[in-house]
Amino acid sequence: MKSQTTLGRLGVGNTVxxxxxxxxxxxxxxxxxxxxxxxxxxxxxxxxxxRPTPSEEGRSDLTIEIIMEKYKVIQTLKHGAxxxxxxxxxxxxxxxxxxxxxxxxxxxxxxxxxxxDALEEMMPLLKLQHLHISTYKELFITWNSKISxxxxxxxxxxxxxxxxxxxxxxxxxxxxxxxxMIMEKFLGxxxxxxxxxxxxxxxxxxxxxxxxxxxxxxxxxxEDLSVETLMLDEAKWKIRAIEDPYFKSxxxxxxxxxxxxxxxxxxxxxxxILDMASCSYVNKRDALATREAIRQHPKKLLKAxxxxxxxxxxxxDGIIDLxxxxxxxxxxxxILAKDLVNFPFARDCLLASGIPLSIRKHPWPTSIxxxxxxxxxxxxxxxxxxxxxxxxxxxxxxEKLLTLIDQDEDLPWILNMVESVTNIIMSHQNNLQVxxxxxxxxxxxxxxxxxYHPDNVPSQKHVVNALLSTFRNYPTDEELISxxxxxxxxxxxxxxxxxHLQKLCTFTDINECLNNFPHNKExxxxxxxxxxxxxxxxxxxxxxxxxxxxxxxxxxLDIYLNDGDRAEAACSALWVLSLxxxxxxxxxxxxxxxxxxxxQMHMQRPILVNNAYLGLASLVRTSELAAFRIVVxxxxxxxxxxxxxxxxxHKDDPEVVENMCMLLSELVLYDEITLELFSNNIDEMxxxxxARFISSEELIKLATKTIKKMNESLPKVESRKDS
Numbered sequence: 001m002k003s004q005t006t007l008g009r010l011g012v013g014n015t016v017x018x019x020x021x022x023x024x025x026x027x028x029x030x031x032x033x034x035x036x037x038x039x040x041x042x043x044x045x046x047x048x049x050x051r052p053t054p055s056e057e058g059r060s061d062l063t064i065e066i067i068m069e070k071y072k073v074i075q076t077l078k079h080g081a082x083x084x085x086x087x088x089x090x091x092x093x094x095x096x097x098x099x100x101x102x103x104x105x106x107x108x109x110x111x112x113x114x115x116x117d118a119l120e121e122m123m124p125l126l127k128l129q130h131l132h133i134s135t136y137k138e139l140f141i142t143w144n145s146k147i148s149x150x151x152x153x154x155x156x157x158x159x160x161x162x163x164x165x166x167x168x169x170x171x172x173x174x175x176x177x178x179x180x181m182i183m184e185k186f187l188g189x190x191x192x193x194x195x196x197x198x199x200x201x202x203x204x205x206x207x208x209x210x211x212x213x214x215x216x217x218x219x220x221x222x223e224d225l226s227v228e229t230l231m232l233d234e235a236k237w238k239i240r241a242i243e244d245p246y247f248k249s250x251x252x253x254x255x256x257x258x259x260x261x262x263x264x265x266x267x268x269x270x271x272x273i274l275d276m277a278s279c280s281y282v283n284k285r286d287a288l289a290t291r292e293a294i295r296q297h298p299k300k301l302l303k304a305x306x307x308x309x310x311x312x313x314x315x316x317d318g319i320i321d322l323x324x325x326x327x328x329x330x331x332x333x334x335i336l337a338k339d340l341v342n343f344p345f346a347r348d349c350l351l352a353s354g355i356p357l358s359i360r361k362h363p364w365p366t367s368i369x370x371x372x373x374x375x376x377x378x379x380x381x382x383x384x385x386x387x388x389x390x391x392x393x394x395x396x397x398x399e400k401l402l403t404l405i406d407q408d409e410d411l412p413w414i415l416n417m418v419e420s421v422t423n424i425i426m427s428h429q430n431n432l433q434v435x436x437x438x439x440x441x442x443x444x445x446x447x448x449x450x451x452y453h454p455d456n457v458p459s460q461k462h463v464v465n466a467l468l469s470t471f472r473n474y475p476t477d478e479e480l481i482s483x484x485x486x487x488x489x490x491x492x493x494x495x496x497x498x499x500h501l502q503k504l505c506t507f508t509d510i511n512e513c514l515n516n517f518p519h520n521k522e523x524x525x526x527x528x529x530x531x532x533x534x535x536x537x538x539x540x541x542x543x544x545x546x547x548x549x550x551x552x553x554x555x556x557l558d559i560y561l562n563d564g565d566r567a568e569a570a571c572s573a574l575w576v577l578s579l580x581x582x583x584x585x586x587x588x589x590x591x592x593x594x595x596x597x598x599x600q601m602h603m604q605r606p607i608l609v610n611n612a613y614l615g616l617a618s619l620v621r622t623s624e625l626a627a628f629r630i631v632v633x634x635x636x637x638x639x640x641x642x643x644x645x646x647x648x649x650h651k652d653d654p655e656v657v658e659n660m661c662m663l664l665s666e667l668v669l670y671d672e673i674t675l676e677l678f679s680n681n682i683d684e685m686x687x688x689x690x691a692r693f694i695s696s697e698e699l700i701k702l703a704t705k706t707i708k709k710m711n712e713s714l715p716k717v718e719s720r721k722d723s
Contacts, residue, residue, distance in 0.1 A: 071104065071155075087158050093515075102137060103158040106151045107230060115141050115150040118229040122154075124202065125225050129432055131473055132193040134213060134223035152230075156223055157213070164220060164272070165209035168279050172287075177280040180314040181352060186212070186220050187273060188353030191346060192430065193222045194269060195337040198262045205260050207268035208250040209275065228260060249291040254331055256295075263331035270326030274304065277319050281311050294327060301327050318345030355430065369396045377404050384420045391434050394424050398437035405444045414449050418442065418463060425466040432477065435470050439483045446490045457494045464491060464500050471509055478520060481513060485526035492533040502534055507545035514552040521566065524556060528569035535576040546582040550574070554587070557594050567598045568608040575615035578622075588623040592616065592630060599642060603649050606656055613646075613659040620666040627667055631676050640680040647685055654696050657689060661702040668706050674713040683710055 071088035078085070084106045089099045109115035119139055128135050137155040144151065164186060171178050190212060197204055204211075204225055211224040248256065252267035271291050278287065293300040305323060309316045322343045325335040340346040372383045373396060380400050387393040398421070421442045428434035449457050471484045488506070491497045510527045517523040531549055540546070553570050560566040574591060577583060583591055595612045602608050619626040630639045643660060650656035664682065667673050677683070686703045693699045 071102065073104075074101075077103075101158040101160065103156050105154040105156070105224070106142075107154065109150045109152055112150050114229065115152050118152050118227060121227040121229050124200075125227070128197075128200065128202075128225075129474055129477060130193055130196045131430055132189040132219075132221050133196065133225075134221040135476075136225075157221070159213035159215055159221075161214040161216060163210045163214060164212035164276075167214065168209055168275055169284070172279040172282075172284060175280050177313065178276050182218075183276050184349040184352035185218055186353075187276070187346075188349035188351070188355055189220050190222055190269065190272070191337070191340055191349055192353065192355045194265055195340070196430070197225075198265070198337045203260050203262055204265050204268075205255070206251075207265050207272070209272055212272075249288050252331065253295045253329055261331060262337060263334040266326050266334050266337060267331075270323050273319065273326070274323055277308050277313050277316075278304070278311075280313075281307070295329060298329065315345055315348070318343065318348070322346055364390065364392060366396075369393050373397060373400045377401075380404065381416060381420055384424065388423060388427050391428050391431050394428065394434055395437050398424070398434075398441045401441050402437075402444060405441065405448065414445060414453065417445050418449075418460075421445065422460075422463050422466045425470060426462070429469060429473055432474065432480070435474065436480055436483075439467075439470060439480060439487070443483050443487050446487055450490050450493065454493075457491065457497075461497075461500050464488075464497055464504070467491070468501075468504060468506065468509070475512065475516070478517060478523070481517065482520060482522045482526070485513060485523050485530065489526045489530045489533065492530055498534060501530075502538060502540070506530070506534065507549065511545055511548050511552060514549065514556065518552075518556050518559065521563070524560075524566055525569045528553065528566075528573040531573045532569075532576050535573075535580055538580075540580065543580060543582050546577055546580055547584065550577050550583055550587060550591075553577075554590060554594065557598075561594070561597060561601065564602045564605055564608070567602055568605055568611070571595060571598050571608050571611040571615060575611045575618065578615050578618040581622075583619070585623070588619055588626045589629055592619055592626045595619075596630065596639060596642060599646060603646065606650060606653055609646060609650065609656055610659050613656075613663050617659070617663040617666050620663065624670055627670050627673055630663070630667065631673055640676060640682065643682070644680065644685060647689075651692070654693055654699055657693065658696070658699045658702065661686070661689065661699060661706060665702050665706045665709070668709040668713065671713045674710050677710060678714065683707060 070091060072091050073086045073088045075087040076084070077087065086104050086106075088102050088104050090102065093099045107118070109118060119141060122136070122139055125136060126139075134157045137157070139155070140153050142151050142153060143149075167182075167186075168178075190207075194204065194207070202225070204222065205228070206224055206226050207222070211222065212220050213223050214220050250268045250271045252264040254261070255264045255267075274290070275287055278290075282290065290300070290304050294304060301323070305320045308319055313319065322340070322345045325343065326340075328334045341350065369392065372387075372393070373380055380397055384394065384397045384401075387397075401417070401421075421438050425435060425438045425442070428438075446457065467484050467487055471481065471488075474480050488501065492501055510531055513523055513527050531546075535546065553573055556566060557570045574583070574595065578591070595615050599609055599612050616626070616630060620630065632639055643664070646660055647657065650660075664677070664686070668677065686707050689703045690700055690707075693703075
C-alpha cells in the first residue's frame with residue numbers, strides 16, 4: 001500500500017464543510033462563480049490526508065461506505081465509460097417533501113497523482129452556469145485499500161425522466177418519426193449548451209444521447225462533462241470498447257486517438273442529429289454501423305443522408321446541409337459551434353427552444369452605444385425598449401440607469417422602468433451578466449418605489465414570474481440570489497403579488513436558499529422575511545415545506561443566535577409558522593428555549609421581543625411543555641424573571657407590554673403555573689399595568705382577564721399542595 005493517501009473534496013457554492021466522516025477527507029474553502037474561482041480566504045492546500053488505520057485496511061467496500069455517510073445509495077446502474085454509477089439521496093434531506101436524486105460516478109484512477117490531476121483539471125467545470133448544462137454538485141477522492149485503488153467521485157443531478165437515448169429508443173421500437181417540434185426543441189437546447197461550453201474554452205468530450213438528461217417533456221440538460229486527464233487511460237478505453245462498442249460510436253475519428261478539440265463535440269452532436277432523424281427506419285445495430293462507417297469515407301455519410309430525404313423526414317434538406325458541415329472526417333473542415341446558427345435548421349432549433357438568435361449577433365462598437373445613451377432617463381428607457389435583442393446594449397443601458405436611479409430621489413415613470421427591466425430579464429435568461437445588471441437595477445427601482453410610493457409597489461404577475469425564473473435558473477450564484485430574494489420580499493408587500501407567489505410554490509425555493517446559504521446574512525433575512533409575508537395571513541393546504549422551513553430556521557438560529565438581525569427575522573418567522581401549526585411536537589421545547597434566549601440576548605430590540613412573545617404565546621396555547629419551559633428555563637434560572645425584566649425594559653411601549661400580557665394570559669390557563677406566577681409577584685406587575693395603560697382598551701382587557709384567572713386558580717393550587 002502507498003505510504004500516503006491524498007484525498008480531497010470540492011463543492012459548488014461557498015464554504016465546503018469537512019469531509020463525510022472519513023478520516024481522509026479534507027475541507028476546502030472556495031467561492032466558485034461563473035466568471036472564475038474567487039477565494040474568500042487565502043488559498044488552502046487542495047488536499048491533505050493520512051494513511052488508513054489498521055482497522056480500516058482491507059475494507060473493500062470503503063469507497064461506498066464513505067459515499068453512504070452523506071448519501072443513501074438507492075440504485076446501482078450499469079457501468080459507464082469511465083466507472084461505476086449509483087443513484088443516491090442526500091441523507092440530510094431525506095425528510096424533505098421532494099429529496100433530490102443524485103448520480104454518483106466513481107472513476108477509478110491510475111494512481112494518486114492521476115486522481116489529483118483530474119480533480120484539479122475539473123475545478124473550472126464547477127463555475128459553469130447554463131440552463132441546459134447539469135453541473136457537478138461536488139467532487140471528492142476516496143481510497144479502496146483492498147484493491148489499492150484511488151477513485152474520483154463525481155456527484156451530479158439525476159433525472160428519473162430518462163435521457164435522450166431513451167426517447168430515441170422508444171421511437172425506434174415503434175418505428176415512429178421523431179416529432180419535429182420535439183426534435184428542434186431539444187437540439188436547440190443542446191446546441192446552445194455546446195456553444196456556451198466552447199465560449200468558455202471547455203470541451204465536453206463525451207456527448208451522446210445518454211448524457212442528455214430529460215428534465216421534463218420540453219427541457220433537457222447536457223451532463224457528464226469530462227476532462228482530458230480522465231480520457232487518456234487507453235487501456236481502459238480499449239477494454240470498454242470491446243465490451244460495448246456502442247459507447248464510443250458517437251466519438252469523432254480523432255477522438256478515438258485521444259485527440260480532443262471543440263470540433264470533436266461538433267461531430268458527436270452531428271451523430272445525435274443523424275440518429276434522431278433516422279430512428280424511424282434504422283434499427284440500433286444499423287445505426288451503430290452507420291456511425292462507424294461515416295468515420296471512414298465521405299460517401300458513407302452521403303448515402304446515410306440521402307435516406308433522410310427518401311424517408312420524407314421533415315426539413316430533410318436543412319438537416320442534410322447541417323450534417324454535411326458537422327460530419328467532416330477532417331476536423332479542420334468541420335464547422336464551429338458559433339457558426340451553426342448560419343444554417344436554417346440549427347436556427348429553427350434555437351428558435352423552437354426559446355433561445356434568442358440576437359445573442360449571436362456581432363456586438364456594436366461601444367461608441368455607438370455610448371452615443372445612444374447620452375440623454376437622460378427617457379432616452380435610456382427608449383434604448384432599452386428599442387434594442388431589446390442586443391445584450392451588450394442592454395448592459396450599458398442598465399449601468400446608465402443605475403447611475404440615474406442613484407441621482408434621483410423620487411423617480412418618475414417607475415412602472416415604465418419596471419416593465420422595461422423585466423422584459424430584459426425575460427429576454428436574456430441565458431446571460432448571467434445581463435441578469436445581474438437587470439436585477440440590480442430593478443432592486444434599486446423597487447426600493448425607491450417602496451420608500452416613496454409604498455401603496456404603489458408593482459404587482460404585475462410577469463414581474464414575479466421573471467424574478468422566480470432567474471431565482472431558479474441560477475440557484476448557485478450567491479450574489480444574484482441575494483438581490484432576487486430582496487426583491488421578492490419587497491414585492492410580497494403587495495397583496496396580489498403575495499398571492500401569486502403562494503400559488504407558485506415559492507416556499508420550496510425559500511427552503512433551498514436557507515439550506516444553501518445559511519452563512520449569507522442578506523439571503524437569510526430576505527428569505528425569513530418572505531416566509532413571514534407569505535404565511536402570516538395565508539390559508540395553506542400543503543404545509544410540508546413550512547415544516548421543513550422550521551428545521552432550517554432553527555439550525556440558523558442555533559449558529560447565529562448572537563446576531564440580532566438574524567434572531568429578529570427568525571423570531572418573526574417562527575411566530576407565523578407556529579400560528580400555522582407547522583412546529584412539530586418534538587420541536588416545542590427547542591423552539592421555546594430559543595425564543596427565550598433571543599429575548600434575553602436582544603432585549604433592546606422591540607420588534608424581536610414582540611414577535612418572540614407572540615411565538616411563545618402560540619406555543620403555550622398548544623403545549624403544556626412549552627408553558628413549563630417558560631416558567632423555568634433551567635434549574636438556576638427562573639423563566640418568569642425574564643418577563644419581569646422585559647416589562648422594566650419596555651414599560652413605556654404598549655405593544656411590547658400587550659404581547660407580554662398575551663403570553664401571561666395563556667400561561668394562567670395551566671393551574672400548576674399559577675403559584676409560580678404569584679410567587680414572582682406577577683399579579684402586582686399586572687395591577688401596575690392596569691394603572692399605567694388606562695387608554696389601551698385591549699391591554700387593560702388582557703391584564704384584567706389574567707388577574708382574574710390567577711385568583712380563580714389559586715385556591716385549587718393551594719388545595720392540591722395541602723393534600
